[in-house]
Amino acid sequence: MQEVPWLWTLIIFCWNNFTILIVFLILFVLLLDHVKRRTSWSHYPPGPSGLPFLGNLLQFDINNIFEDIEQKRKEFGAAFSVQLGWTNIVVLNGYELIRETFGPKSDVYLDRLLIPFLHTLGYARKKEGNPFNPQILLANAVNNVICILTFGERFNYSDEKFLKLMQLTDELLKTVNSILFQVVSMIPGMSYISRGPHCKVVKCYQEIQVMLREIVNEHKDSRDPAFARDFIDAFLEETEKTKGDPDTSFNEDNLLILNVELFIGGTLSTAATLQWGLLFMVLYPDIQKKVHKEIDMVLGRNKWPITENQANMHYTNAVVHEIHRYADITPLTIPYLMRKDTEILGFFLPKKTLVVPNLSSVLKDETMWEKPFQFYPEHFLDADGHFVKQEAFLPFSLGHRTCPGEQLTRMEIFIFFTSLLQNFTFCIPDGQPRPQEDSEYNLARFPHAFEICAISR
Known part of the structure; x- marks a missing residue:
């Protein structure tokens, strides 16, 4: 045998x-x-010990993740490391370290991480002085601006196509904006285990693409090559010019992706910032009065604001910048991937490590701001009351890695905010408590639901 x-x-x-x-x-x-x-490295940023397989996943409270990050920053310093599963992540804090990491030479060692599925002023008529929640009104107005830029037309707020597009965009945004979705996306293989949120995102994304494809086909049939009406026309013209080039990025799939990202980015940054702006105006009525005074002095009641007015509206410009800083819409940016071993300010960042800049630590850096935890427009004013730029003002990240829609967002917010304050005085409704000044917890910070009154001036 x-x-x-x-x-x-x-x-x-x-x-x-x-x-x-x-x-x-x-x-x-x-x-x-x-x-x-x-694997261990000398000078690798310190961090908390993790559990087998899970790493530090259970050490973060999904509902208080930014507080957890702040506690770890105080415990471990400007750079600390965590593990999600077997994925190494380094969180960078403070103006000096983030500026050095994302400076002009960052292309040598950093790549943007591809997170899955992210490859005309209008006023709604409200009864004078009646309480209302501004969230939906602001989102619709902002998205109509995106419609004008991309589609060349402004939709009526009761238009079924517009309402459907807004509904899908809102569902997609809420899901992608959740901390759970982002954490799952960063852990290899987890998106296949936790299919719920990812399936919802795919469904919304595909439905939006179907609607956008119809609009693109309409543009193909009606466009004039000699005159670009909007972004889609301009993109289609470039697509024609580069036809036959195998390396071109001008194709219909990229056009659809860019349009989806425009809607998501526009709603996330502009609408959320305007919500915070109105909230701060009702919470700080003395600041609102100063904005009213400057608007009346520079524009009066009948002249529409334009971007060029910022140069003569020092206080209003300072208030808008302070809204960006204090609201702190996106504390954590999309992660970056180290493409090579690199040492920065004494910290060793090995290849394939995910790097997450904590912009909140810059916007609230106690060494850079006089009153970092207060709403204080004087951060952006000199002794003579003139607007001054601050190097630690980084709500859109830094340098060439800043948000590509930053200029559009800044322009929109200044014009929207100035127009609203030119026409209305905002206040807390009688008998209602003071709205909360803290935020809901997601990847982006939105204010808790609140109601205000708008009184014509």
Whole structure:
């Protein structure tokens, strides 16, 4: 009889000894986890110890993640490391470290991480002085601006196509904006296990693309090559010019992706910032009065504001910048991937590590701002009351890695905010408590639902 191989003997033994089999499997997976984590580097940013396989995942409270990050910053310093599963992540804090990391030479060692699925002023008529929640009104107005730029037309707020597009954009934004979705997206393989949010995003994304494809086809049939009516026309013209070029990025798929991102980005940044702006005006009525005074002096009641007015509206410009800073809409940016081993200000960042800049630590840096935890427009005014730029003002990230829609967003917010304050005085409704000044917890910060009254001036 041929001798049974030792491996087969071991298998039979383990099968007959189930307890030993379980112990063997536990030891095996722990050994595998140790092998995955055993690499250590000199000068690698410190951080909390993690659990096998999970890393530090359970050490973050989804509902208070920014407070958890702030506590770890105080405990471990300007740069600290965490692990989500087997993914190494370094969180960078403070103006100096973030400026150095994302400066002009960052292209040498940083790549933007591709997170899945992210590859005309109108006023609604409200009864004078009646309380209302401005969230939907602002989102619709901002999205109509995007419609004008991309589609060349402004929709009526009751238009079924517009309402459907807004509904899908809102659902997509809420899901992608959730911390759970972003955490799952950064852990390899987790998106296949936790399919709920990702399936919802795919469904919304595909429905939006179907609507946008119809609009693009209408543009193809009606456009005049000699005159670009909007962004879609301009993109289609470039697509024609580069037809046949295998390396071109001008194609219909990219056109659809860009349009989806315009809607998401526009709603996320502009509408949310305007919500915070109105909230701060009702919470700080003395500041609102000063804005009213400057608007009346520079524009009067009948002249529409334009971007060029910012140069002569120092206080209003300072208030708008302070809204950006204090609201702190996107505390954490999309992660970046280290493409090579790099040492920055004494911290070693190994290849394939995810790097997350904590912009909140810059906008609230106590070494850069006089009153970092207060709404204080004087941060952007000199002794003579003239507007001054601040180097630590980084709500859109830094340098060439800043948000591509920053200029459009700044222009929109100044014109929207100035127009609203030119025409209305905003106040807390009688008998209602003071609105909350803290934010809801998601990837982006939105104010808690609140109601205000708008009184014509």
